[in-house]
Amino acid sequence: MSDTVALTTKKDWTSDQEVRWCPGCGDYGILTAVQMLMPEFGVAPENVVFVSGIGCSSRFPYYMNTYGVHSIHGRAPAVATGIAVARPDLDVWVITGDGDGLSIGGNHLIHALRRNVNLTILMFNNQIYGLTKGQYSPTSEQGKVTKSTPYGSLDQPFSPLSVALGAEASFVARTHDLDRKHMMAIFKAAHDHRGASFVEIFQNCNVFNDGAFEDITARDNRASMLIDLQHGQPVRFGADSERGVVMGTDGQLRIVNVADVGVDALLVHDMHRQDPSLAFALARLARDVHSPTPVGIFRAVDRGEYASDVSAQLLAASASKGPGDLATLLRSNGTWQVG
Template identity: 55%
Template sequence: MSIETPLPVLKPADFASDQDVRWCPGCGDYSILAQMKKVLPTLGLPREKIVFISGIGCSSRFPYYMNTYGMHSIHGRAPAVATGLKSTRPDLQVWVVTGDGDGLSIGGNHLMHCIRRNMDLNIILFNNRIYGLTKGQYSPTSPLGKKTKSTPMGAIDNPLHPLSIAIGAEATFVARSIDTNIKHLSEMLKRAAEHRGTAFLEVYQNCNVFNDGAWEYATNRQTKLETTLELQHGKPLIFGKDRDKGIRLNGLDPEVVELGKGIKEDDLLFHDEKSPEPSLAYLLSRMRYEDGFPEPIGVFRSVKAPQYDEMINAQVEEARKQHGKGNLDDLFNAGETWDVK
């Protein structure tokens, strides 16, 4: 009888690489990196079983700073690389780190198909509403009218909303957090890590050089209780400094109401992150500050569904049972062959 050697107890410092962190001082990326290092030791996994894969952008330097396996891949293709890895090594925990430019512009198609397949991956999208690495051009999430180096007269592209895209692609886990809300961010990272299937987490992240204050309304201590709403499963949608406001449905439309003026908590919309029907989660993803709503943070959706990585490996195993293990040489020489002279 063999006795398994217990895993060493890891600390956040064990996940820090020997590389100097080269983000601008004050960048929100530092907070995400710090919370990731705090969460990983709680998962009980050895570092050799954890992989970070990124594309191109400021956020995509993440693998350099983690003392795990990792790959800095090509622009927008991190979900494709991660899909290949997870399909062939289902024993690994795979994280995809991307940004609003990398993930939603050149990588939008890869991101969408990765989500719909429900790979067992954790996708963290850093959203600062700007291209930071290429020095301040507008991104797919920049608001209308945003003046940047590439839009001196104001952006005229309708912005994409990451969570709406994820929910539209039937993501099984969708959440949002904010770089400065470190306790909440840590909780969301842990929830994402524990989910089986694609976990998609958007993080409002400040670029203090090229788009400082993009999320000021959601981070300012004086305003954030009025402009954000923390989702809690099974609880009514209540917000405000005095917890005196809520969200209810007026037909199919959400509206802000005040409690205590003939309106009770039971009249409000109750959050159900486990609903198989994504319509209400999508509705929440459309609530935005500029339209007069508090913006939800927390878990929008968390459901179970078949995983692509499990199903593809089940098919491979079934094919081996039916046809044998196979031989690469035989495959290359099967069917018609010819010589080119």
Template identity: 60%
Template sequence: MSEFKALSLVPKAEAKQTLKDFKSDQEVRWCPGCGDYAILAAVQSFLPELGLRRENIVFVSGIGCSSRFPYYMNTYGFHSIHGRAPAIATGLAASRPDLSVWVVTGDGDALSIGGNHLIHALRRNVNLNILLFNNRIYGLTKGQYSPTSEIGKITKSTPMGSLDKPFNPISLAVGAEATFVARTIDSDRKHLQSVLREAAAHQGTSLVEIYQNCNIFNDNAFEPLKDPDTRGEVTVPLVHGQPIVFGAEGSKAVRRAPGGGVEVVPTASIAPEEILVHDARNPDPSLAFALSRLDEPAFEHVPIGIFRQIERPSYDSLMAAQLDEAVAAKGEGDLGELLMSGDTWRIG
């Protein structure tokens, strides 16, 4: 696990914390069986490891089922407006380096009305963590197809089947050159928490896509990844520095495809040196992007893990350095004096 240098400016708690410290007094109200419960429990039990003052942790959400999250956390929270959580979180992270800032959003909230805000938060590399709950459906508004729903999805808004090709959130994030991009799943707490640890330690924007089951409007959307009879053949584990092999006794492997990109082949059909060794620290995003397309088009092979984890200066640290440079050159300045100096003033 990386050192928590991203949290070096966040005040530490005076006493040891437990899961109970992060539970609010609000009744948790999601549909019975919703995957959000598992994610909430995983986050609440993980946060004590960070040892941060709860007053310096903030959860910002948009609109959707997942966006109730701040109510259930005994931290500060901001239930914001549709799609704008990354923009609001950017302001917080840039102005308050003493905060650990988390965005909780859904596939509809983040990838439809909020798509532009998401892309630019990733591009800027602001020091915040984005948890994108992906259930491939609009749950709060009762089951319309979402930007990640598969082609042909029958819903209330697409009774004859959806026509548009879905977004791949991992491809989108890698294309925006995000510095930390990962995928995990609600039902695997151990893996989910291991990804959260790396995301929290990362200096810059982390995007964690969490496959989350909506048992009311899109039940079993990720069943191949959960069913003990199929998950070993479908799940492609990504571990930095390790050969990408999976299946029964490592029967399948990933290699670079002759025509570009990557492909799945029987392990026995290739030489050991042809097996692709996962490199999440590669500054070139092309390989991470190719891995993100491995599940196309039939969800037959689904990579799970950290796709990209590179270092680049965060937007907020660069902004702070720029402000320090301006103050050193021109002095602190006096806003009150400026405002009272007349009807016009010159800046610069």
């Protein structure tokens, strides 16, 4: 383990491998944001591990000059949990996608979140299977016409944030691949959170699902379509912050004109609220990616982190029973002497 950390630059975090995503893929912007952010943490590259499953996004670890495991489809949270529990000193990231994390690996994702293992989980959501060349994914909108659904998909899509909140995630956020500054701010907060942090990134697949998020993330649309959540601030958006979110007497969140209700009527965002129901309501405010959609940190609450709790149990056991002695263990069920 290195105790002193030299200052690093983006170059120190970039591996010598050729990046092989399609030209124009949204993944490039995310990779750049992460590589630019890493020097800010003051951590040495040898103490960082990126773990991924299978899919376009899961090639990510090969491009980071850190330790990395490109594992099996859907299993990255399980492998990462083993690394983090074995070595709480490491900084462990999970890179996954909507198919990898919510379809084949859904079980591992929800359990890593409920246990609150100290992982920073970045889910690249492009609402499509890219690596297998264009089938619908668990986040694709109903009716999606793809190679595997020529008559339109029948499945109700998942909202990744609803899943994460339902799985008791202690940190839940959303950003998109076209805003590096926003991505870096969210990734930083996610990394600094102690426990499992889950970040959904709207990511454009320009080959199989081009423009999926354009209605809300295109530069000209952002002001009117992205609701940037700020802790302690009224939830409002628009070029002149002229629109906002209120909670009706029925408990439903609604988008209103601030002028109609007054600033005091607006919902004030509290990401530290223990009860997840408001975060859940915000996560479900937009039912598709064509209407005003909240981004930012939905929830960031403190609770016990799994790997350090595991270590604490080991220390407590050693303190109360003394360090294990093998010869004593082998005699613990009673012995008898012959001869």
